[in-house]
Amino acid sequence: MTRRRLVTLALALYPPWWRRHYGAEATAILEETPPTARAFVDVLRGAVDAWRSQRPPRHPFARFGDEARRIVVLAQKEAHELDHGYVGTEHILLALLAAAETDAARALTELGVSPETVRARLRDIVGQGVPLRCAPCSRKSCPPDLPKWSMRLTPRAKRGFALSCRAADRLGATDVDATHLLMGLLDEGGGVGAVILAALVDPAQLRGRLEPPGQP
């Protein structure tokens, strides 16, 4: 076994999330650097450190631009007004419509999606829910200044946010904006927001309006 191969094999000692996140680039770097004993020891020490002290750096809002952050705050507001103790894809959809000046809101409006139609569908699906206590602070009413209110995201909302980062990658954008958030909802597909959308519009037609022509 060559020394280079041994150093590269040491990457198998890193945590799975680490290899998913950094693995491809780390392998490329090891292929281009001399496989010295010192480099090998550093890779081994890094593995111990990765298990003990490193965490996946990807937090949901890391790449969100101002527009996307505003929509997250609006989604919290929608959830709060509906007495829901969580923020789900349905609240993100309502927030996307509330921020009316974005390309995503324009595309939705042009296809006949309005806050009223979404709310009507939401009542059919979720029903007029029992007023819930705000789960994070367990008080009957949350303080009105929303950013302080810690929010619990549903797993599908989280996944939708992660997929909106991929949508931004696909379109070559650095920051996630409203269009990417909507594409994340569509790509996730199973959330209440996406189900409501699928009942109101043809998802393929909506995608066509969101992605500039000529994109795959």
Add this chain to the structure above:
Amino acid sequence: MSSAPDLGRFSGPALAILTCLADGPKHGYAMMTESRTLGVELGLGTLYGALNRLERLGLIEALPAEDRRRPYRITPSGAAFHRAELERLDRLVRAGQHKWGVAS
């Protein structure tokens, strides 16, 4: 100074990385190469240990990956931290040079 993040044994490598990123986004291999020319040898484990901490502290952020490489850029709070660290080190360097009679 406001509560400066404690990077422990990664503070040296982190400073080298921030210096590399001060003039624009770069990916890991470019940072390794540039910091070697600055006299800081970054092994792979050290590089990613420092990148992980810096990213989690919000001092740098990852840009979309190009091919297999992920460029990073310095954030505004990262730039402020870097400047403060450079000033702190500059005081140290000046004091040391003064004591050895090196004109600065």
